[in-house]
Amino acid sequence: xxxxxxxxxxxxxxxxAGRPERVVSVNLCTDQLAMLLAGEGQLISVSFxxxxxxxxxxxxxxxxxPLNRGRAEEIYLMRPDLVIASxxxxxxxxxxxxxxxxxVAVFDPAVTLADVGDRLRQMGAVLGRTExxxxxxxxxxxxxxxxxxxxxxxxxxxxxxxxxxTLGDRTxxxxxxxxxxxxxxxxxxGYSHGGTLPLEVLALAAPDxxxxxxxxxxxxxxxxxxxxxxxxxxxxGRLRGSVADSDWICGTPFVLGAVERLxxxxxxxxxxxx
Amino acid sequence: xxxxxxxxxxxVAALFLASLTLGPADIGPGESLRALLSGDGGPLTLVMRExxxxxxLLAAMIGASLGLSGAALQGYLRNPLAEPGLIGVSGxxxxxxxxxxxxxxxxxxxxxxxxxxxxxxLGGVLLILLLAGPRGSSLTLILAGIAISxxxxxLxxxxxxxxxxPFAATEMMFWMMGSLADRSMxxxxxxxxxxxxxxxxxVTLGRGLDALTLGEDAAQAMGIRLSRLRLALILGxxxxxxxxxxxxxxxxxxxxxxxxxxxxxxxxxxxxxLWASGLGGAAMVLAADIAVRLVMPERDLKLGVLTALVGxxxxxxxxxxTRRDMP
Amino acid sequence: MSLLSxxxxxxxxxxxxxxxxxxxxxxxGEVVGLIGPNxxxxxxxxxxxxxxxxxxxxxxxAALEPRVRAKAAAWMPQSxxxxxxxxxxxxxxLGRTPHLAAGQSPSDADRxxxxxxxxxxGLTGLRARAATRLSGGxxxxxxxxxxLAQDTPLVLADEPIASLDPAHQISTMRTFAALAEEGxxxxxxxxxxxxxxxxxxxxxxxGEGRLVADGPPGxxxxxxxxxxxxxxxxxxSQTDDGPVFQPLEVLR
Numbered sequence: 001x002x003x004x005x006x007x008x009x010x011x012x013x014x015x016x017a018g019r020p021e022r023v024v025s026v027n028l029c030t031d032q033l034a035m036l037l038a039g040e041g042q043l044i045s046v047s048f049x050x051x052x053x054x055x056x057x058x059x060x061x062x063x064x065x066p067l068n069r070g071r072a073e074e075i076y077l078m079r080p081d082l083v084i085a086s087x088x089x090x091x092x093x094x095x096x097x098x099x100x101x102x103x104v105a106v107f108d109p110a111v112t113l114a115d116v117g118d119r120l121r122q123m124g125a126v127l128g129r130t131e132x133x134x135x136x137x138x139x140x141x142x143x144x145x146x147x148x149x150x151x152x153x154x155x156x157x158x159x160x161x162x163x164x165x166t167l168g169d170r171t172x173x174x175x176x177x178x179x180x181x182x183x184x185x186x187x188x189x190g191y192s193h194g195g196t197l198p199l200e201v202l203a204l205a206a207p208d209x210x211x212x213x214x215x216x217x218x219x220x221x222x223x224x225x226x227x228x229x230x231x232x233x234x235x236x237g238r239l240r241g242s243v244a245d246s247d248w249i250c251g252t253p254f255v256l257g258a259v260e261r262l263x264x265x266x267x268x269x270x271x272x273x274x
Numbered sequence: 275x276x277x278x279x280x281x282x283x284x285x286v287a288a289l290f291l292a293s294l295t296l297g298p299a300d301i302g303p304g305e306s307l308r309a310l311l312s313g314d315g316g317p318l319t320l321v322m323r324e325x326x327x328x329x330x331l332l333a334a335m336i337g338a339s340l341g342l343s344g345a346a347l348q349g350y351l352r353n354p355l356a357e358p359g360l361i362g363v364s365g366x367x368x369x370x371x372x373x374x375x376x377x378x379x380x381x382x383x384x385x386x387x388x389x390x391x392x393x394x395x396l397g398g399v400l401l402i403l404l405l406a407g408p409r410g411s412s413l414t415l416i417l418a419g420i421a422i423s424x425x426x427x428x429l430x431x432x433x434x435x436x437x438x439x440p441f442a443a444t445e446m447m448f449w450m451m452g453s454l455a456d457r458s459m460x461x462x463x464x465x466x467x468x469x470x471x472x473x474x475x476x477v478t479l480g481r482g483l484d485a486l487t488l489g490e491d492a493a494q495a496m497g498i499r500l501s502r503l504r505l506a507l508i509l510g511x512x513x514x515x516x517x518x519x520x521x522x523x524x525x526x527x528x529x530x531x532x533x534x535x536x537x538x539x540x541x542x543x544x545x546x547x548l549w550a551s552g553l554g555g556a557a558m559v560l561a562a563d564i565a566v567r568l569v570m571p572e573r574d575l576k577l578g579v580l581t582a583l584v585g586x587x588x589x590x591x592x593x594x595x596t597r598r599d600m601p
Numbered sequence: 602m603s604l605l606s607x608x609x610x611x612x613x614x615x616x617x618x619x620x621x622x623x624x625x626x627x628x629x630g631e632v633v634g635l636i637g638p639n640x641x642x643x644x645x646x647x648x649x650x651x652x653x654x655x656x657x658x659x660x661x662x663a664a665l666e667p668r669v670r671a672k673a674a675a676w677m678p679q680s681x682x683x684x685x686x687x688x689x690x691x692x693x694x695l696g697r698t699p700h701l702a703a704g705q706s707p708s709d710a711d712r713x714x715x716x717x718x719x720x721x722x723g724l725t726g727l728r729a730r731a732a733t734r735l736s737g738g739x740x741x742x743x744x745x746x747x748x749l750a751q752d753t754p755l756v757l758a759d760e761p762i763a764s765l766d767p768a769h770q771i772s773t774m775r776t777f778a779a780l781a782e783e784g785x786x787x788x789x790x791x792x793x794x795x796x797x798x799x800x801x802x803x804x805x806x807x808g809e810g811r812l813v814a815d816g817p818p819g820x821x822x823x824x825x826x827x828x829x830x831x832x833x834x835x836x837x838s839q840t841d842d843g844p845v846f847q848p849l850e851v852l853r
Contacts, residue, residue: 162441163574164456196572198298199456200321218439219375221448225456229324352684478703485698488747489682494653496751497671497699542685542731 019128020082020103025050026070026093027086029250030107032058033123034084035065036252037132045078054216057246057254072096084126110251112175117141119251140253144179147259151181155208155239155266158185158197160231162213162222166197173248176255180262182209203230209239211262241265275546278539282553286334289560293330294322296564298571328459333563334556335462336454336522339469339514341555342548344529346476349483349544350507354534355412355592358515359526359578362422363398367512367519368449369426370394372433374520376442388468392516398422399508412596451578452523454563461521472513473552475506480545487544525578527585528555534588603628603661604755604786605650605674610658612642612649619645622658623812625805627755627786632777634801634818635790638831641807643790644679647757650788651676662755671699675751679759679790681740686731689724689743690715696750715750721776722746723769737764745773749780756780756787762796774800798822798837798846806830818844828852 023038024045025031031050034043035058048069049055050062068074072093075083083097083104094104105126110116117137124133157177159167167173168186170193177184185207191197210231215223225231247258294310295303299321310322340358347356358364374380374390405418430449434442482503485493494500518525532554533547540546559577566575603626611621619642627633635643649656651674652663662674675696683692696718697711707715719725722742727735732743745761756777762770774796777787781802791797797804797818804821806814808830814821819839827835832853837846 196574198571200297200299200325203317203321203325204299204301206317216439216441218437218442219378219381220437220439220441221375221445222441223439228456229458229460230320233320233324352682481698481701481703484695487682487684487687487692488695488744489678489680489684491648491653491678491680492676492682492747494667495651495671495674495676495678496695497668499667537685541691542687543691544685 020080020126022078022080023082023084023127024068024075024078024080025084026068026075027084027089027107028055029109029119029252030084030086030123031062032056032250032252032254033107033119034127035061036136037120037123037129038127039129039132042127042129044080045075053246054214055245055249057250057252057257059246072100076100076102082126084123109172111170111172113144113172113179113255115172116251116253116255120253136253140256143253143256144259147256147263148179149181151266154181154183156185156188156205157182157209157211157239158202158205158207160197160202160210160212160226162215162220162225164196164199164202164225165194166191166202167194168192172251172255173243176243176248176258177211177262179259181266182262199225199228199230203234207234207238209241209265210234211241211243211265214242214244238270239265240270275540278536278550279553282550282557285557286553286560289557289564290330290334293333293560293564294326296567297321297326298567324458325456328457328462329454329563330560331462332454332457332465332522333560335465335469336518336525337528337556337559338552339472339518339555340525340528340559341532341551341553342473342476343511343514344555345533345544345547345551346479346483346507347511347529348533349479349486349547350504351406351415352486353412353415353596354537355415355530355589355596357527357530358395358511359524359528360423360530360589361398361402361406361415361419362426363395363402363511363515364519364524364526365423365426365430365450366398366401367391367395367516368524369430369433370397370516371520372430372449376433376437384464388464388517388520391520392468392512394426395512395516395519396508398426399511403504403508412593416593447576449519449523451576451582452519452525453566453574453576454522455574457521465517465521468513468517472510472515472517475510475513477548477552479503479506479510480548483544483548523576523578525559525581527578527581527589528558530592531581531585531588532558534592605788606659606661607650608659610646610649610656610660612645612654612656614645614654618810620807620810620812623807624658625812625815627788629754629784629786630781631786631803632774632781632801633786633788634797634804635788635807636792636794636797636804636821637807637813642810643807644759646807647676647759647788647790651757668699671751671753673753674755674757675748675753677744677748677756677758677761679763681737681744681764683732683740683744686733688729689732689735689746690719690728692732692743693718693724693746693750696747696752699751714752718746718749721749721779723772738766738769741765742769742773745776749776754785756785756789758787758789760790760792762789762791762793770796771800794822794835794848795846798844818846822846 023043025034026047028049031046045066045068046062048067051059051067053059083102085094085106087108097104110119120133120137124130159173166186168191169184174184185205212226241262243258248255295306306322309318313319344357348354370393371391374387380387401422402418406415431446482498485496485498533551536550536554540550562577562580565580606626608624610623612619637643648654650660662670693715697707724746741764748756762773780787804818806821813830822837827833833848834850835848
């Protein structure tokens with residue numbers, strides 16, 4: 001995957017040692033990876049989501065960059081020599097940029113904790129910052145190794161989000177949960193990827209811990225379920241925790257923060273908030 | 275007449291029980307009803323009392339409201355095409371509800387949600403009566419309904435798009451099509467007071483609506499106070515549609531289908547149709563809500579999808595039948 | 602005591618005066634025909650007298666509370682509006698509305714009144730039929746029956762016989778006459794001057810924005826008034842078979 005992106009951009013790169021000098025990132029996750037690894041002045045724009053503290057772990061840092069909304073026209077006018085996007089970025093926009101002669105590197109989303117290291121290395125490769133990347137990977141793996149201790153009693157936890165959506169083991173959030181020493185109720189109930197877990201199924205499964213997302217401002221019917229009496233009853237007297245989207249939407253080293261928070265919640269026992 | 279009422283009441287009771295005993299969690303009917311009544315505090319009781327009971331109650335309450343208001347509007351306008359969803363009243367109620375949620379009013383003051391939806395519905399009814407006139411001709415009624423629905427839908431969409439909440443923007447479908455998924459007793463408590471007030475206002479209209487069969491002049495000469503009747507109709511409709519839409523979104527066609535099916539069975543008398551449509555509406559929404567859980571349990575199929583599948587063809591048939599009256 | 606007394610009644614509709622200073626009274630035992638050319642304001646006069654539209658002047662009925670008025674006078678509007686396919690019997694029973702307290706169902710007495718009225722209007726055989734499926738004339742009779750079921754001292758009817766066949770026209774006028782014999786009265790607007798002359802005890806002629814004449818048919822239907830108000834000539838004579846009136850020619 002890395003190489004697909006790298007191979008694409010190879011002919012368009014300037015002669016200076018294959019290192020792009022004007023890089024635009026258009027995806028929340030690549031934004032954060034790029035900000036972590038880019039050299040001084042190398043990254044010229046990140047997406048507007050990167051500056052939103054609700055979704056981004058690096059909102060503060062992102063404010064230093066001009067923000068883009070991922071539209072081909074505005075990106076072209078920035079005259080980038082590399083655009084970094086995710087597999088989820090609109091195909092039409094990327095095709096347009098390629099037709100305009102701008103190289104595009106496409107990243108796959110991370111679904112395991114090991115993927116985070118891969119993405120860091122991939123980002124290092126496309127930015128020509130492999131040493132910095134290797135250093136970041138080493139730090140990340142050391143911290144991750146320290147966190148992964150054997151847990152005798154793994155509590156059964158359910159991840160429960162707006163609209164009653166749950167995530168199973170085969171997602172980054174599910175992996176974070178496993179790493180923090182929990183078993184995932186969604187996988188037990190047959191949702192290994194994720195899906196809508198009916199409230200009554202959740203209630204009858206009686207998880208030891210209920211981990212919810214944090215509500216956004218403005219209110220929505222989708223999030224009302226997190227205040228449903230049943231959800232409240234499930235939270236009371238049990239392990240509980242909430243994790244902000246910014247901690248685990250993206251496969252960046254910040255996922256370790258989510259792992260740590262969940263470990264603290266598990267160790268604190270019922271009633272204590274992380 | 276009494277036999278019809280008993281049959282309808284029996285149907286509602288049976289569907290209510292079915293609604294209580296059906297759900298994604300696999301629990302036997304006897305076991306679930308025992309858990310509902312005994313209340314041992316276990317997870318099963320939680321499921322029965324906090325998930326299934328409010329859902330069944332809301333389905334019956336909202337269905338009764340829609341049937342009743344449909345029958346009342348039809349009686350008043352003397353037009354079988356009048357229905358809160360089609361004439362845009364549900365749409366304006368949804369707009370009020372969305373405004374209450376997005377301005378934060380409902381968070382600071384719980385009754386703010388149904389009251390704003392009531393205000394929206396009130397605006398919708400007043401507008402439709404203004405546009406359609408005392409005797410709503412089919413054409414003006416349908417055109418005014420389209421215009422009001424479109425405007426209310428666009429404004430609702432705009433408010434949701436402007437929301438800082440990423441989920442809000444995706445909820446247009448809920449407000450347009452309605453759903454009873456994941457409602458709680460708190461929603462029952464929010465909707466019930468206004469709905470009950472609306473029911474009282476609407477069921478007292480029977481005699482006046484009967485008299486209106488002969489036109490406004492004849493009704494007035496028979497001692498009916500039309501201005502009082504109109505006021506009760508407007509307030510009653512706004513109360514029941516507003517409260518229902520605030521907690522479950524706009525569910526269309528119930529107020530069209532139910533009175534149409536029951537009219538021949540009550541000798542076409544508007545007063546009897548009110549009661550029958552209340553029961554029939556409760557049965558229809560309970561049945562639709564059971565169906566969405568049986569047909570696609572995973573997908574949160576919207577209630578309005580099912581009611582429209584039944585209602586829209588009937589609506590087309592009625593337009594075909596009444597087109598002769600149209601200019 | 603008058604069943605209806607109207608004094609100096611004037612109505613202006615959309616800025617146009619319809620009629621001014623109309624005064625008359627209706628006593629028990631009268632069948633009063635309200636005649637006049639199209640647009641003279643016959644319907645408007647009856648609606649104003651009932652208090653259904655705003656008017657200047659005084660009307661004894663308009664001054665009453667709606668429910669009290671509904672027991673004093675019944676009104677059969679000109680528009681034959683029947684919105685729903687109710688049975689004829691149900692339709693006629695609507696006339697009992699003012700006599701029922703809130704929430705009360707019709708009593709045996711109410712049913713007896715309806716029964717009498719159905720028989721009187723020759724509707725007994727049609728009682729179970731949907732009123733909307735009747736012919737125009739049958740509907741008119743059902744609506745008259747509805748007004749009669751209100752069982753009031755006074756009946757106001759706007760062109761009740763317009764769509765009836767000759768036999769039913771005559772029998773309907775006889776019905777009004779029978780009411781008068783019972784000590785009640787009727788105010789009936791009509792265009793058929795022949796039937797008016799034969800069956801009404803009194804005629805009120807409305808035209809030229811005012812009440813032109815009020816009195817027995819023979820006194821009202823003079824050649825001069827027929828020419829001036831209606832623009833027609835007519836033959837009118839008292840025969841062995843009663844008064845006979847036949848319009849002949851148009852003058853203008």
